Amino acid sequence: MSAAHDHSHDHSDGHSHHHSDEHVHEHSHDHSHGHSHSHGFGHHHHDHAPKLDHLNTAFIVGIILNSVFVILEVVFGLISHSLSLLTDAGHNLSDVAGLALALLAFKLTKVGSNCQYTYGYKRSTIIVSFFNALVLFVAVGFIGYEAVTRFIHQEQVEGGTMAWVAFAGIGINAFTAYLFVKDKDKDLNVKSAYLHMAVDAVVSFGVVISGVVIYFTKLYWIDSVVSLIVAIVILRGTWSLLIESLRLEMDGVPKEMNLQKVKQELLKGKGVVDVHHIHVWALSTTENALTAHLVIDPASAADFDSIKQDLRHRLEHLSISHSTFEPEFSYEKCAHVDC
Numbered sequence: 001m002s003a004a005h006d007h008s009h010d011h012s013d014g015h016s017h018h019h020s021d022e023h024v025h026e027h028s029h030d031h032s033h034g035h036s037h038s039h040g041f042g043h044h045h046h047d048h049a050p051k052l053d054h055l056n057t058a059f060i061v062g063i064i065l066n067s068v069f070v071i072l073e074v075v076f077g078l079i080s081h082s083l084s085l086l087t088d089a090g091h092n093l094s095d096v097a098g099l100a101l102a103l104l105a106f107k108l109t110k111v112g113s114n115c116q117y118t119y120g121y122k123r124s125t126i127i128v129s130f131f132n133a134l135v136l137f138v139a140v141g142f143i144g145y146e147a148v149t150r151f152i153h154q155e156q157v158e159g160g161t162m163a164w165v166a167f168a169g170i171g172i173n174a175f176t177a178y179l180f181v182k183d184k185d186k187d188l189n190v191k192s193a194y195l196h197m198a199v200d201a202v203v204s205f206g207v208v209i210s211g212v213v214i215y216f217t218k219l220y221w222i223d224s225v226v227s228l229i230v231a232i233v234i235l236r237g238t239w240s241l242l243i244e245s246l247r248l249e250m251d252g253v254p255k256e257m258n259l260q261k262v263k264q265e266l267l268k269g270k271g272v273v274d275v276h277h278i279h280v281w282a283l284s285t286t287e288n289a290l291t292a293h294l295v296i297d298p299a300s301a302a303d304f305d306s307i308k309q310d311l312r313h314r315l316e317h318l319s320i321s322h323s324t325f326e327p328e329f330s331y332e333k334c335a336h337v338d339c
Helices: 055-080 083-108 124-152 159-183 188-217 221-249 259-266 298-316
Strands: 272-282 288-296 322-329
Touching: 055 083, 055 159, 055 188, 083 124, 083 159, 083 188, 083 221, 124 188, 124 221, 159 188, 188 221, 259 272, 259 288, 259 298, 288 298, 298 322
Parallel strands: 288 322
Antiparallel strands: 272 288
């Protein structure tokens, strides 16, 4: 995670606790930072993480429709000798795998935590989004290689068959993209699914144009050109997904998170004099966590539980669902050199 510490955090009741099997917090987290954290007791938890349970059906429908379409593209691609159809089939197959992995990741987020995986399996959503991006880059390389090879050694292509199959693809991909459009900004894997399907719809439209041109002109090299255009479109759409998922994989601050705004919100807490040693990272593609040192006015020490409850509520509105604070008093000097 973000940083390694070797100290325990104090609670406002005047004595320290360490996370253990004997002591159960109502709002407990076993963070993998090498230290124990303080947590408030009895606070009312508002879960502001996006609820995406309804997307299970969307993923299943998308997987079924695109699997059927992949089979059609392979069959008719071989019959018509169309590289555009075959390369698009390969791309759609990677999309099917991506949808299946994303669905699996969503299922894993529902599995509870245990002694080995104290956050459960939420991080699988980040791993899947990163893996999907890598698979698409491999697909782009394959498409580019085949397109150049086919351009040098041109083959006769049945443009009419290409156009009809690709036309069906526009409908299937557009409908699948529509299933994810409302939630595309709430989760990286949903965004990935939406982008893949939307790009596929555009690609299918390009293949339709290619098929019509080949049907009337017999310019078979158009097939290779369209395949290269497909590769470029996929590459552009995949780059941002790769960078964003890599950022989360490296425990970077999520793209949409403004660390300065987070600090300003913490400083609004009653009796909070200063905030430092802030770490924000993603637990999954929908949940974020924070740890921070709070410098508290000694006069407000007795109210630290209520201060924590207030700050947690504020942070939940900033898409931070798990927060842990270490209290310090204004007359103390923090022992950490990076504070």
